[in-house]
Amino acid sequence: MKIRNIINKIKPRFWDEAIHQDQPGLFNYRRIWKLTVFCVSFVAITPLMVLSFMDYNLSRKTLQAEASFPIMRLVSNTTLNVGTFLEEKTALLRFIVQNNNYHDLIRPGHLEKLLSDINSSFGGFADLGVIDSRGIQISYTGPFDFQGKDYSMQEWFNEVVEKNLYVSEVFRGYRDEPHFVIAFKEYLPGENWFILRATIDTEEFNRLLQSLNVRPSTDVFLVNKNGILQTPSAFHGDVLERVKIDLPGPDVKSSDLEPADSNNFKNLLGCVSRESSILEINDSKDSKKFLGCALINNSPFIFMVIKSQRELMENWWKMRMELIGFMLISVTSILLVILSAATYLVSRIHDADIKRASALHKIEHTNKMASIGRLAAGVAHEINNPLAIINEKAGLLKDLFGYSEKYSKDEKLNSIADSIIHSVERCSAITRRLLGFAKHVDVEWKKVRIDNVVRDVLGFLDKEAQYRELEVNLEIDGENPELISDQGQLEQVFLNIINNAFAAVDDKGRIDVKISTYPEHVQVRIADNGCGIAPENLKKIFEPFFTTKGEQGTGLGLSITYGLVKKLGGDLSVESEPGKGSVFTVCLSRKFNPKGTVSLDCHK
Amino acid sequence: MKILLVDDEIELVSAMSERLGLRGIEADFATNAIQALQMAGEKKYDLAVLDVKMPGISGLDLWKLLKEQYPEMKFIFLTGHTSQDDFKAGTKTGHNYLLKPISFDALLERINQSISGSPEREG
Numbered sequence: 001m002k003i004r005n006i007i008n009k010i011k012p013r014f015w016d017e018a019i020h021q022d023q024p025g026l027f028n029y030r031r032i033w034k035l036t037v038f039c040v041s042f043v044a045i046t047p048l049m050v051l052s053f054m055d056y057n058l059s060r061k062t063l064q065a066e067a068s069f070p071i072m073r074l075v076s077n078t079t080l081n082v083g084t085f086l087e088e089k090t091a092l093l094r095f096i097v098q099n100n101n102y103h104d105l106i107r108p109g110h111l112e113k114l115l116s117d118i119n120s121s122f123g124g125f126a127d128l129g130v131i132d133s134r135g136i137q138i139s140y141t142g143p144f145d146f147q148g149k150d151y152s153m154q155e156w157f158n159e160v161v162e163k164n165l166y167v168s169e170v171f172r173g174y175r176d177e178p179h180f181v182i183a184f185k186e187y188l189p190g191e192n193w194f195i196l197r198a199t200i201d202t203e204e205f206n207r208l209l210q211s212l213n214v215r216p217s218t219d220v221f222l223v224n225k226n227g228i229l230q231t232p233s234a235f236h237g238d239v240l241e242r243v244k245i246d247l248p249g250p251d252v253k254s255s256d257l258e259p260a261d262s263n264n265f266k267n268l269l270g271c272v273s274r275e276s277s278i279l280e281i282n283d284s285k286d287s288k289k290f291l292g293c294a295l296i297n298n299s300p301f302i303f304m305v306i307k308s309q310r311e312l313m314e315n316w317w318k319m320r321m322e323l324i325g326f327m328l329i330s331v332t333s334i335l336l337v338i339l340s341a342a343t344y345l346v347s348r349i350h351d352a353d354i355k356r357a358s359a360l361h362k363i364e365h366t367n368k369m370a371s372i373g374r375l376a377a378g379v380a381h382e383i384n385n386p387l388a389i390i391n392e393k394a395g396l397l398k399d400l401f402g403y404s405e406k407y408s409k410d411e412k413l414n415s416i417a418d419s420i421i422h423s424v425e426r427c428s429a430i431t432r433r434l435l436g437f438a439k440h441v442d443v444e445w446k447k448v449r450i451d452n453v454v455r456d457v458l459g460f461l462d463k464e465a466q467y468r469e470l471e472v473n474l475e476i477d478g479e480n481p482e483l484i485s486d487q488g489q490l491e492q493v494f495l496n497i498i499n500n501a502f503a504a505v506d507d508k509g510r511i512d513v514k515i516s517t518y519p520e521h522v523q524v525r526i527a528d529n530g531c532g533i534a535p536e537n538l539k540k541i542f543e544p545f546f547t548t549k550g551e552q553g554t555g556l557g558l559s560i561t562y563g564l565v566k567k568l569g570g571d572l573s574v575e576s577e578p579g580k581g582s583v584f585t586v587c588l589s590r591k592f593n594p595k596g597t598v599s600l601d602c603h604k
Numbered sequence: 605m606k607i608l609l610v611d612d613e614i615e616l617v618s619a620m621s622e623r624l625g626l627r628g629i630e631a632d633f634a635t636n637a638i639q640a641l642q643m644a645g646e647k648k649y650d651l652a653v654l655d656v657k658m659p660g661i662s663g664l665d666l667w668k669l670l671k672e673q674y675p676e677m678k679f680i681f682l683t684g685h686t687s688q689d690d691f692k693a694g695t696k697t698g699h700n701y702l703l704k705p706i707s708f709d710a711l712l713e714r715i716n717q718s719i720s721g722s723p724e725r726e727g
Binding site (some may be wrong): 387395400 | 620
């Protein structure tokens with residue numbers, strides 16, 4: 001109910017107005033309003049939305065690129081570092097081989113010394129071994145006794161024979177410690193060759209990755225091409241476990257992949273290239289993350305960095321909120337401005353149109369009254385001449401009877417002549433009244449007796465009152481209700497109001513007219529016991545084009561009457577109770593004031 | 605007392621003159637201004653009753669001519685029209701003014717007033 005009250009309060013006047021199809025110059029203002037609001041809103045808001053959308057996308061792309069750039073840099077730097085690390089180890093092995101001949105290497109104790117030397121200088125080497133072309137480890141130094149072990153049937157052996165260099169994946173081996181192996185093939189004079197094999201602790205890798213100093217929420221680790229973790233990760237599984245990453249794409253999880261599908265893993269991730277690549281993944285906690293990865297040169301290792309999007313995109317989200325907020329505020333204020341401007345303008349147009357239409361109708365009405373006046377004057381004049389003849393002839397007849405001895409006593413003849421003369425008098429009273437009304441079309445300020453004006457008007461309506469058996473009472477309170485005014489316009493005023501009273505009452509109804517004279521003003525109260533006026537119509541009753549008579553009324557009678565009373569320096573008010581009747585009170589100032597600036601208090 | 609009645613309606617003026625005659629007042633009538641002027645030249649009239657609106661020379665014009673020639677003459681005007689012009693003309697002439705159809709008693713009263721020299725309003 002409250003909302004409805006508010007809506008009713010802010011609703012413009014034209015909103016509930018009927019469509020004035022019969023009134024030229026009046027339009028469907030609600031439609032104009034709707035059209036204006038729609039067109040202006042469309043033109044104003046569409047470009048804003050399009051620009052905002054473009055800006056949104058552009059900003060998103062830019063910020064995303066900016067966010068992914070550090071990851072790319074981290075990936076390529078680390079890849080380079082790990083690659084360099086491996087190359088360094090390889091170069092060290094190559095240096096050992098080139099600086100020590102085969103016989104020195106297999107000499108007992110020499111390898112041991114070498115291992116302790118390089119560990120003291122570089123560190124990270126767990127053992128060293130020399131394997132001959134048959135695959136037999138002929139010299140070994142390290143924590144186990146692998147002397148004489150045959151590697152010829154192992155896969156890595158074949159690979160190093162083929163490629164001269166082999167870097168193994170991380171494995172636990174006998175020591176149950178994650179480590180990996182670098183093997184290097186060196187040719188001896190002649191066709192013969194041997195292999196230097198070194199085991200390296202993954203601690204080195206771990207240190208290398210730890211030295212990156214990434215944020216705690218960021219995870220960096222190495223995996224092999226099958227998705228097995230080579231270094232421990234913070235959130236995605238321990239070393240030598242399968243990495244727990246939900247891959248983007250249709251419902252494929254890395255953990256679902258069978259070893260046979262391992263190719264899929266690297267292909268899906270796109271990490272088989274040495275170029276660093278970046279993609280979005282879903283975390284197990286359903287938050288989005290960036291995954292950057294690249295293949296490390298000459299190794300089975302893939303470096304991966306997983307960074308939460310939240311950190312990177314925080315700025316973007318903040319900006320997005322600002323952008324959306326700004327747009328919402330803009331759209332709201334644009335709509336508010338458009339709505340209020342359209343309402344204001346359409347209301348003004350509506351009011352101006354109503355004023356113009358009512359002015360046009362008033363002019364039309366005045367013209368009509370003037371035409372009727374001229375017509376009535378013409379008719380009255382034309383009738384007056386024959387009436388005068390009838391009058392004189394009847395008078396002559398009466399005279400002749402009166403002067404003749406034969407007829408002077410004839411009552412019947414005398415009464416016939418009298419009745420002719422009396423009828424002529426009645427006719428002449430009618431024509432005089434007609435002429436009186438016609439005469440007052442032009443405004444003329446002079447002394448007017450209100451009781452005479454009201455009597456004239458009632459005289460006009462006398463016949464109707466008789467036919468309908470209406471009881472019309474005229475009461476005059478106080479003496480000499482005289483004031484300076486325009487008689488014609490007063491006649492129009494009272495004719496309109498009394499006519500309305502006649503229309504309101506049923507047959508045998510009652511109309512009371514009371515004229516009260518006060519020192520300052522004259523009050524005419526016209527009360528009827530007719531149908532009355534509904535309260536919601538009461539306040540609109542003096543508005544132009546308001547009518548309850550439907551097709552029969554123009555809705556102008558009372559508005560013109562009201563205008564006339566105001567022009568004559570008076571006031572018109574109405575009280576009504578539905579079913580009981582209405583009271584119209586005309587109050588006229590007794591002070592001559594053609595400009596109508598006298599303020600009246602009718603309740604004095 | 606001699607009265608000249610001038611109106612274009614012969615039926616009206618003839619009946620009026622006869623009724624006045626019955627009351628011992630000598631009343632002649634004319635139906636236009638020319639005839640009226642001729643008659644006024646032939647006989648001395650004390651009073652003229654003129655219709656304001658007549659074809660040709662109007663009652664007001666005739667009044668001006670008669671007043672010039674016979675300053676002693678009194679006038680009563682009749683009119684079937686009550687428009688502003690007639691009203692102003694009527695008051696300007698400063699003479700009695702009756703609306704058609706006239707009441708014969710009122711006419712007699714005005715005639716008596718005029719002849720007995722009751723004060724006339726000066727326009």
